[in-house]
Amino acid sequence: MSAPLTECMLKLIDEEYTLHDYQSDIPPRWCTGCGDNGILTAVQRLCRDEQLAPEKTVFVSGIGCSSRFPHYMNAYGFHGLHGRALPVAEGVKLRRPDLHVFVTTGDGDCCSIGAAHWIHAVRYNMNMTVLLHDNQIYGLTKMQASPTSPRGLKSNTTPRGTYLDPLNPLTVTLGVANASFVAQAADWIPEALYDIILQAYRHKGFSFVRILQRCPEFLPHHFDPWLRDPAKMRLLVHPQGLQLSAALSKTYRNQEVHDPGNLNRAREIASLTDEIPVGILYRNSQVPCYEDLREGERPNTPGLIKTVLEEEFDKFTIWPEEQDGAPRS
Amino acid sequence: MSAPLTECMLKLIDEEYTLHDYQSDIPPRWCTGCGDNGILTAVQRLCRDEQLAPEKTVFVSGIGCSSRFPHYMNAYGFHGLHGRALPVAEGVKLRRPDLHVFVTTGDGDCCSIGAAHWIHAVRYNMNMTVLLHDNQIYGLTKMQASPTSPRGLKSNTTPRGTYLDPLNPLTVTLGVANASFVAQAADWIPEALYDIILQAYRHKGFSFVRILQRCPEFLPHHFDPWLRDPAKMRLLVHPQGLQLSAALSKTYRNQEVHDPGNLNRAREIASLTDEIPVGILYRNSQVPCYEDLREGERPNTPGLIKTVLEEEFDKFTIWPEEQDGAPRS
């Protein structure tokens, strides 16, 4: 798993990380055709293109098929508890701004059991890239409805179809204070997926990317309507947002020029039900990051700690008779 | 606490509940000037005007000053766990549509530890009235910052001021699928408070009312700017929404005609930062209630249970030799 030291040395010489450097020696164990595979590829490309040092990169996840992601990256990984990926990632980032933090989570992991953490993570706006693998189903536990499952979907816990309209992760995120980067991608448009993840990574703050992800195992034809008819995908283009290659804009003619600075329009686009918007819905680089707001003015050296402790002790000290009997204020 | 049987009998005769019938014999223990007192009065008036049978009315709460509410009502009360009022209330309502369910919760109770339940309760859209007592502080535990505390507020856990912009309960709620009733009130405009709670109660579905509530104990002058200057309060008026008395509209001249059916505008209004909107931001009577969607076609009589069980047993039965050895399909 960990490349031998000698290799690391070589790195220092020719400075170049290759795709291979980001692949762990555990072969991905997702089903064939699973959208997670494409997301993994995109992220490994990103690491290569941004030349992220594997030892300085941390992938935090919860539990779910998507949360197996960190096992397949050659980087530090934290495959934790169902729903708790975000607070763990916040703890990692707080005192280690030098680390690149990524979070991979599922629609159940993030939007169901993890919903409270999700809302508050958006508000903390810590500098990390969050990939919501939204396959609209519980994959790992074998096909139960998720909050994002479309109404009427038959699953093992809803054999007669789900009862409610799906939760919309985009409108919820856009309703939270300090939202600073909100985007949507689809695993079947790898080029846009890559561009969006790249911009998400480069955005300083909490970058939330909802990725529509196929689960052939349990929902084989789920996204077919959108796959068959590119016109049902609306690509959001803008100089500050996504820019399409000629090829892409030829297939996806349904495009909207959307300024990521426009929150109200972003909310309207996010609310679309029939069409799937792809691109950057909202970006605001002005929102401060929690880790910066909480950074201490001075490093916590032993000397400083001693000084402060003595100051505090002084306030509470009773001195022996020889010394001044009065408390120091 | 429980009125003697004879009194109940009398009730059946002259059918009229008075305010007194909704007051428990425990005197409210909130600080003098606490906004919770006004909310209690409004709710007791509502019960009287709607003639709710105390034994058919349930007040569910979490933990906090505001969550002491059920102790002061003569009705069934459930003063449960911090953050968990909503799922408890859902469980109460599911099989007891005959009960009137109210939830009183605080900004910490609902928006911090209870955030996941809040998001999902909006989506379930069960028929209950939810009062968010938002004093923008943790009262019961003596003054820690809450997610709705304005940035810079000094509290016991943020002695140098809070670090983040406040969470906006209205925009979050309006971002959730199936939101069917979202309103805002302020404890210092009792007339509007009453009208809004009344409409919330009458709406069939999950009625979410955020009430700006004063906490003189810990934030004595917190809302003064808005108290002093009525122009900073924007009243939302509409035939389908709030209608102001002459007196009220004389004091509060800053009014906007807002159609509660307009979601996009509702989100814009909710996003106002300097002005405080008061009124009904959004209403949609078309959203089905979860308890109705889950109602069984047939009552679970012993007879029915026996029939279904035998059917199921048949599928798994091995019959003795005498009988047909083939499994029944």
Added chain:
Amino acid sequence: MKLRMRTEAFPNPTRERTGCTPGDEAARGLAAAVGKTGGAAPRRKPAVTVDEHIVEIVSDSGEGAQRCGQSFGSIAARTGHGIWTVEIIPAEIQPPARSIAGTSGNRVRLASRRIMNGGDEADLVVAFNEQVLLSRVRADELKADCLILLESKWRTDPDAAIAASYAHVCDELTARGYRLHEIPMERECVKYVPDPRRGKNMFVLGLLCSIYCLDPDIARAQVRFVFRKKDEKVIDANLELLQAGYEWAEVNLDLKFAISSSRPREPQIVVNGNTALALGVVASGMEVCAMYPITPATSASHYLSDIFEKVGCVVHQAEDEIAACAFAIGASYAGKCAVTITSGPGLSLKQEGLGLAVMGEIPLVVIDVQRGGPSTGQPTKAEQGDLLAACFGGHGDAPKIVMAAATIEDCFYSVIAARKIAETFNMVVMVLTDASLATAQQPFPRPHFRDDWLAPPVDQSAAPDGAKPYDWDPRTGLAARFIPGQPNGMHCLTGLAHDRSSRVAYDPEANQEGIRHRSLKLAAFQRTLRTPAVFGGEDGDLLLVGWGSTKGAIEEAVERLRAEGSRVSALHLKFLQPMASGIKEAMQRFDKVMTIENNWCDRVDGDLIDGQNRRYSSLAWLLRARHLIDVDCWGEARGEAIKPGAIVEVVRHRLQ
């Protein structure tokens, strides 16, 4: 208050039926068929009579070994054998083909008598490729001279590496003494179906029916039942494959085993533990099950979701376990006693909610289908790791009742009992099962429905004048509770310390009064428990004490050991908190006492572990504390059911 406890093994009156009877109708029919297909005339084969066999069918997941195994088990059961089937579950959702981690299938133990566990190593294994076969060898799941029926197509696989690996494995296993039979499964199947990979499993079913002389009529009926939702063409194709397999074996295999069987006199049902739990929920009259998906508990909710609506009731999938617990509490508070089903991690999350139910004295049934821990651990594997968390998990003094299901049948009746206890004592009742019961199948007497299983209708009558919601009975701690809708019963339930009127109690006395009465209810309930019976002899050298799913294995081990002449007996506990009286006396009649548990306890072999720091298994810990008897323990945390043979080994060793 009387509770119906069904822990004792069910008496099983039978009529004998032994040997292979090729003379009968069905077989003649098949013989004829064989004739028709012009193969060599069926040789008369002497069937080796055995008392029991353990058969495994393993394949890549998706190749249908599980369905084949389950059908085989059902046919054997219907034929009148005692059976116990165990699922072999792949650790991955969708593992690569021909991989060790991906082995999926079924183990079927069939015997001439009723059996209560999955037994030891396999006598015969059918494998669809050599890799899945290897995984079973590596896991030591096969007898030294195990019979192996292996798909032979790999020998000639275009991919040289595969062919080589296959040949290598075959040679090695033969060398090691396994009795290998290579079988051209797909080659035979293509004669009948276009895609042999999908039909294989029914062909294998045919093989097995021939080998174990199972009634062909029953086999055919079973196949029809399995495919009942498919159209006739599919059914016919599979019947053909069944027949083909049967014929092929008759002609080409020299294997026949006769296991005597006896059809039970009364109807039996064959279900797994989770299905039994779900049926128990329906039979208990509960109306609400609030849950959040988690392996291995979920399949119970799946089946319940399917049938609960038919009786007008609801399975609510909440946003998380905390909400599921709170939701169930709300429903119970409103008079509809509810159940929440989960597994280890969910139990940890529910602890705070359970404390509220204890404090508010709200009846609640909690089912924990235990899995491998700690943390996410081994979600699909069996372990008994949650006993202490169930007893002591919450903060403060939160007395709960904890019981465990010992058999599949017991899963059904435990839920019914739990609901009754919960509503009689207004308490939280935990029912512990585990992954090994969850997926194992075994026949047990078809239950006779009784109205008194059900909850009485919600009381909505007016509360008596001046009655208090917590008017604790000084002798039992019991208090009538008032349910919303009852005139005159209005009060505010609270998780804060409270007095008899449910008012917040600030003074020391009131606080202690509440704590004392909540604790007293446990004692009151304890007085209703019967002393469990000792299995084996009333006294002796060693008493094995167990709880939950290990019962069958422990008692079988005791039978074997006693047959060897050892003075070993077993005691199995259904109630872990509180425990019945008389257990101490039972233990005192033996020189040594040892618990057998499927959870971890420190071995005393290392140089670090001693009496001062050894961590004991959970039940041992409870028995030691309660009875001050030096209860030893032996346990494993291998993620699978404990084998009777393993217990026999351990005991032999301890008794030396």
Added chain:
Amino acid sequence: MKLRMRTEAFPNPTRERTGCTPGDEAARGLAAAVGKTGGAAPRRKPAVTVDEHIVEIVSDSGEGAQRCGQSFGSIAARTGHGIWTVEIIPAEIQPPARSIAGTSGNRVRLASRRIMNGGDEADLVVAFNEQVLLSRVRADELKADCLILLESKWRTDPDAAIAASYAHVCDELTARGYRLHEIPMERECVKYVPDPRRGKNMFVLGLLCSIYCLDPDIARAQVRFVFRKKDEKVIDANLELLQAGYEWAEVNLDLKFAISSSRPREPQIVVNGNTALALGVVASGMEVCAMYPITPATSASHYLSDIFEKVGCVVHQAEDEIAACAFAIGASYAGKCAVTITSGPGLSLKQEGLGLAVMGEIPLVVIDVQRGGPSTGQPTKAEQGDLLAACFGGHGDAPKIVMAAATIEDCFYSVIAARKIAETFNMVVMVLTDASLATAQQPFPRPHFRDDWLAPPVDQSAAPDGAKPYDWDPRTGLAARFIPGQPNGMHCLTGLAHDRSSRVAYDPEANQEGIRHRSLKLAAFQRTLRTPAVFGGEDGDLLLVGWGSTKGAIEEAVERLRAEGSRVSALHLKFLQPMASGIKEAMQRFDKVMTIENNWCDRVDGDLIDGQNRRYSSLAWLLRARHLIDVDCWGEARGEAIKPGAIVEVVRHRLQ
């Protein structure tokens, strides 16, 4: 690995100083002042010499009795008395005036020697109204002949009901033998300040200084200190009130008590348990405290929030306890060992997270300031109810280290030790304190800062070739862990069962190997523990065993009992899981062993409770299970610290 344990009481070399010395400078100054105010010349009053007194000051909340009591305590401490102060906390946030539930104030025990607990009933109480006084009478907190100094203004209150109630209470209490002194507090105060209600408390402070012959210079210095953030006018006004109270007492009261005092040779600090915890966090070198507000833990976070930023560190108020725990785990994983502080309900919510830390072997310090349970229980009250949940709360086999702070000083050192243990063993370390330590104050030697208290800087060096993240040492179970940033150390930490390379482990062996090594670490740590010393005699009739905050009360009870001639000793445990060796041997040297715990255990008096169902106190349960000794227990759940007198009573009774 060596850990600095500070459980033994600190040797306190002193110089004697007894009697009331009105001859000294300060007093003469005051006498003069008295002269000036032209009152009757100060009578020479003989001071009754006593060894100790317990003084209570009670008022409605907001009237400043707490500040008065704390100042009185500090002055006494600075004068050289041994002191222990206990807060009397109202149960309501803002209770109505003159209400029993609203009583707020302070209890100060001052003595000639160092004392380790709050003692028994009060000798003297100052009350601002008769209702708050009543609440103390009702709670049996006053000695039979207790001296009462009561604000007299109510006698003439315009509201007839109030006046009547006042008169009635006075008559009754006098009749019952209390020695009542009515004092015109406000009438005197108005002479100096416009709003006497706000100044009263300093007037009372003056009274008390006169009555207990406290050094007026120190008193004045203290007042200046208390109001240091206010402007001079405020300070002067309060100094005037102090003086007025002193003078008034000198002239009008016939009460003077002399308690010998001796100023310590080395500096002492006076803080409460929560402040000590916060100071310990800073001193441990931890950089992150993730918490969610909860009483009574919160005040520790309040103080920490105030000082932690000064050393560049962070208190993070998370959205809930689960997030707080996960956040702390994330920080620890990234190399910054973190602490999460909570109380009972929070502990229940963190159980799943703690299991992950155990499984991932991530160092983590968890502080649980226990409160009254179960559920929301009694948030402001003291109880030791979380021990078993701390040991066994999570699902699966999740070994953690559990320790408890026994004194306020110990709160400070326990956190430092906990961080060290956590990082040495990569384990979860729980530190238990409770509400009674949280708010009690007592002087202890000012700590001498040591660099080795601090965590070493995060290791970012490259991991050796082929090194594995869980390369468990077969003897100790310890493994070096790799921290993000370390080249070559990349791996994926997981809550699933895993092998030495942190890869998901599917096979039985790998799973057991992990469980075995995580368990082994507990034994390895256990070997580093010293056997705690027995207090009293090495053998005898009865050994009292305790843990946590009860130490002072138990040992004082033992002293008294031994003085009576009973052969009683005490053993106090700092580490509850694992426990030090030698405890069994210590217990065996006594005829009877009994734990004294501030939590519930069933009384055996009722007709229902017997040995088969009695629920024991937590520590008793652990000792019985581990050592098979019939450890009895006595406990209360009254929400307050156990009194030495109560223990003396119980022991006398048991020894009959």
